[in-house]
Amino acid sequence: MSVEVRVPTILRQHTGGQKVVSGAGSTLAELFDDLDTSHSGLKGRVVTDEGNLHRFVNVYVNDEDVRFIGGLEAKLEDGDSVTILPAVAGGM
Amino acid sequence: MVEAIVAHARADHPDEACGLVAGPEGTGEPKRHIPMTNAARSTTFYEFDAEEWKRVYDEMWDNDEEVVVAYHSHTATEAYPSRSDAGIASELGLPQAHYLLVTTRDPAIAEVRSFRISEGEVTEEPIEAIGAPDAVQTYKFAHSPDSTVYDCH
Numbered sequence: 001m002s003v004e005v006r007v008p009t010i011l012r013q014h015t016g017g018q019k020v021v022s023g024a025g026s027t028l029a030e031l032f033d034d035l036d037t038s039h040s041g042l043k044g045r046v047v048t049d050e051g052n053l054h055r056f057v058n059v060y061v062n063d064e065d066v067r068f069i070g071g072l073e074a075k076l077e078d079g080d081s082v083t084i085l086p087a088v089a090g091g092m
Numbered sequence: 093m094v095e096a097i098v099a100h101a102r103a104d105h106p107d108e109a110c111g112l113v114a115g116p117e118g119t120g121e122p123k124r125h126i127p128m129t130n131a132a133r134s135t136t137f138y139e140f141d142a143e144e145w146k147r148v149y150d151e152m153w154d155n156d157e158e159v160v161v162a163y164h165s166h167t168a169t170e171a172y173p174s175r176s177d178a179g180i181a182s183e184l185g186l187p188q189a190h191y192l193l194v195t196t197r198d199p200a201i202a203e204v205r206s207f208r209i210s211e212g213e214v215t216e217e218p219i220e221a222i223g224a225p226d227a228v229q230t231y232k233f234a235h236s237p238d239s240t241v242y243d244c245h
Contacts, residue, residue, distance in 0.1 A: 006153070010187050045184065056180050058142050065142045085149055086184040088110070088162055090177030091137030
């Protein structure tokens with residue numbers, strides 16, 4: 001069981017500069033737990049202490065925005081591709 | 093390209109407009125203008141549409157491109173990053189990007205300024221618009237080797 005994770009530039013400090021890493025888990029939450037063991041600090045940038053996704057991060061499973069498929073409970077299958085992106089936003 | 097960015101900001105006024113300029117990874121060269129939808133459709137806030145952003149990012153990934161410029165407009169205030177602009181960009185932003193701001197508050201004057209935003213620090217950088225002298229009426233001039241040049245051809 002392996003999932004490809006595309007890491008945005010700002011989080012590559014946690015992956016030794018790698019753009020793509022792989023991890024395992026049957027849900028997104030499990031995947032981030034798994035990733036944190038080999039890429040320390042990555043999970044904390046995406047998941048809050050309360051266990052929710054940060055407001056200004058977008059996470060996708062394949063092409064689906066995970067906010068619409070269960071958030072961190074979104075199911076993963078072998079061969080899925082997860083993309084983490086900064087939500088480019090701002091305001092006055 | 094600056095002309096196209098200002099035109100986009102004008103077209104979306106009074107809402108804030110936002111978009112990107114992509115370029116080959118590692119070169120820092122602004123090559124491809126990608127106007128984005130402001131999912132917030134607001135006069136005071138902008139946010140890339142999540143689905144559109146994913147499509148654009150995948151395309152950039154396949155082309156080995158990166159975000160060189162991330163721009164947005166302010167419709168009633170100066171072209172300077174607000175506290176939330178800087179806060180959000182620092183927490184999880186585009187560290188390699190020039191954050192370009194356009195203000196559309198005056199219908200006759202386009203003010204464009206450029207910034208680096210990293211770890212809570214906003215640093216203005218000089219820019220120079222070349223090729224389209226009338227596109228922008230005020231910007232911070234620069235003629236040093238450190239300046240960022242936006243090609244208007």
